[in-house]
Structures are given as structure tokens and as C-alpha cells.
Amino acid sequence: MSEAVAVSRRGSVCEILLNRASVHNAFDEHLIAELTGALRAADADPAVRAVVLTGAGASFSAGADLNWMRSMAAASEADNRADSLKLAQLMSVLNFLGKPTIARVNGAAYGGGVGLIACCDVAIGVESAKFSLSEVKLGLVPAVISPYVIAAIGARAARRLFITGEVFDATEARRIGLLHEAVAPAALDEAVDRCLHWLGKGGPVAQGEAKRLALRMAGMTSESQAAVDADNAALIARLRVSAEGQHGLSAFLDKRAPDWAKES
Known part of the structure; x- marks a missing residue:
């Protein structure tokens, strides 16, 4: 493993650490590939009874890495589809892993980070954690992670959070089912x-x-x-290269508000 993911063993427990604390454990193509590989290795190891997934530093995962987003904004629709399928594969591997999985949510989780939590069998987080499915602010949607998030929190809660992109706290995350427990950091x-x-x-x-x-x-x-992953990857690829998606991504990368936010 490179620096993006760190794997350790504690008895029969495989602990997988998202190890990009300097960028709040944001996703890029390297982290996606390494995390997928680490999960598959744990699944294939008969000595592993459970997997604990957590983040280094103050955050669980901030979602997409800025440089990764920049490269995808400039990529073709076909390349975006292929890229999205890799993320979809990661989520599927985690969701259907043959071993029990625990999300140890040590801090904030946004976008794909919320997806990882939803894919785990058990999710335990700190009371101070914040969450958001903020893709609509970029003119995008949480397509790839949507099946798992909806399975975790239900369609009604997902409809609100998908369309508002609002930030919510650990108390709300527990109420809607994203977290099973919200505890003090020391606990x-x-x-x-x-x-x-x-x-x-x-x-x-x-x-x-x-x-x-x-x-x-x-x-x-x-x-x-x-089949669902293929459809959702095609959707996010189409939105990334659309006029609204390109404008939203450009505005986000340039640290300015998109036109629709100015008008609202």
C-alpha cells in the first residue's frame, strides 16, 4: 500500500485507514484503487473476522479531491464514465463484503465519504461530525453512492438531502439511520x-x-x-460534461459562487 491507505491488523480485525489527512482523506484515483484492493484482500483472508474503516486526522473523508475533480472536469464523457465506474466498484465491494464492516467515523464526511459510511454494516461516529451530500451545489448529483445512501436513510430523507446539499450533524445522522451511534470522541x-x-x-x-x-x-x-452502477456512472458522466456541471465545477474550483446561487 502507498500513503493513500494504511492497513493494519489487530487480532482478527483488519483496520483500514484513509491516510490523506492533509486533504481530509479526499478521494482520488489512487485512494479508490488502493481502498478497493485493501477491501478485497481482507475479504479473501480467512483470518479476518471484521473490517474497521476510519480516517486519519480530523476528518473521515471530504469526498472528491480537488485535483481529481479538476482532471475530471476536463475529461471526456467516456473518461468520466470509466472513472465513475471505478468509484462504483469500490462502493459495491464494500457494500457486499463477506465480512462484517464497521465505519469508525472520526470526523466530517461529505459526498463519497457519506457513501462509504452507508456501505458499512455498522456506523459509529463522533458527536462533532458533520455530513453533507453537497453535489447539487456543483450542478451534479450523488449518483454512484445513491443506492447505498437510500438503503441507509430511506428515500424520503435522501430526497431532502440530495436536493438541498445541506450540512447536518451527527444527531441528525443518527436519527435518519446514517449512524447507528453518535458518541463523544473519547468514547x-x-x-x-x-x-x-x-x-x-x-x-x-x-x-x-x-x-x-x-x-x-x-x-x-x-x-x-x-446494472444500476452502469446507469449511475453514465448519469454522473453526462452531468459532469453538461453546461451546468462544467459551470458548477469551474465555480467551485475557482472558489466563487455559481450563477444560480447568486440568483437565488
């Missing part, structure tokens, strides 16, 4: 360890089947998700 590790304690009592085969059962009963399978 975060204790809360994660308590969950790991209970996970350690279950049969690993049964846990994998129980996870697949819950997903299947909710209408989610890895096979059906592949």
Missing part, C-alpha cells in the same frame, strides 16, 4: 470495540449469510447492482 474506540465484541460471538459463515440475507431481502444483490 469512539470503546464503542467500536463493544461492537467488535458482539461480532466476535457470531459464526463467520452465518454472519456472511445474514448480511447477504438482509441485502437480498432489501432487493440488493451484487448482480443487480452492476
Whole structure:
């Protein structure tokens, strides 16, 4: 692993750290590839009973990296589609991982960071954490992560948060189901360890089947998700190269308000 992701073992627990604290653990193509690889390696290791995903520094993940966004703004629709499919693959791998997963939400999560949380089986975060699905402010939508976020918080809450892009706190995140627990920063590790304690009592085969059962009963399978991912990748690619998407991305990168914000 390079510096983007750090993997460590604590007994039968695989701990995966988003390790780009200087940019609030923002996504770029390297982090996406390395995190996908780390998750697959943990899934294939019979000695791993559970996976804990967390962030370095003060944030869990700020979503898309600015330089990555800049390169995608200049890319073709086909390249944007291919890029979006890689992110979709990451989310699918995490969502359908055969081992129990815990999101240890140590700080703020925006955009794709919210997607990672929604893909985990259990999400425990600090009370001070802030969250946002802010893509509409750029003239975009949270297309790739939408199936997982909607599965976590429901369509009604998602409709509001998708269209407002508002920032919400850990209390609200827990109320709508994005977080299972919101605790004081000093109590975060204790809360994660308590969950790991209970996970350690279950049969690993049964846990994998129980996870697949819950997903299947909710209408989610890895096979059906592949078709959804293709459609959502095409949607975000089309929006990124659209006039509104190009204007929104340019405004964001130039640190100015888009025209529609000035008019509202």
C-alpha cells in the first residue's frame, strides 16, 4: 500500500485507514484503487473476522479531491464514465463484503465519504461530525453512492438531502439511520470495540449469510447492482460534461459562487 491507505491488523480485525489527512482523506484515483484492493484482500483472508474503516486526522473523508475533480472536469464523457465506474466498484465491494464492516467515523464526511459510511454494516461516529451530500451545489448529483445512501436513510430523507446539499450533524445522522451511534470522541474506540465484541460471538459463515440475507431481502444483490452502477456512472458522466456541471465545477474550483446561487 502507498500513503493513500494504511492497513493494519489487530487480532482478527483488519483496520483500514484513509491516510490523506492533509486533504481530509479526499478521494482520488489512487485512494479508490488502493481502498478497493485493501477491501478485497481482507475479504479473501480467512483470518479476518471484521473490517474497521476510519480516517486519519480530523476528518473521515471530504469526498472528491480537488485535483481529481479538476482532471475530471476536463475529461471526456467516456473518461468520466470509466472513472465513475471505478468509484462504483469500490462502493459495491464494500457494500457486499463477506465480512462484517464497521465505519469508525472520526470526523466530517461529505459526498463519497457519506457513501462509504452507508456501505458499512455498522456506523459509529463522533458527536462533532458533520455530513453533507453537497453535489447539487456543483450542478451534479450523488449518483454512484445513491443506492447505498437510500438503503441507509430511506428515500424520503435522501430526497431532502440530495436536493438541498445541506450540512447536518451527527444527531441528525443518527436519527435518519446514517449512524447507528453518535458518541463523544473519547468514547469512539470503546464503542467500536463493544461492537467488535458482539461480532466476535457470531459464526463467520452465518454472519456472511445474514448480511447477504438482509441485502437480498432489501432487493440488493451484487448482480443487480452492476446494472444500476452502469446507469449511475453514465448519469454522473453526462452531468459532469453538461453546461451546468462544467459551470458548477469551474465555480467551485475557482472558489466563487455559481450563477444560480447568486440568483437565488
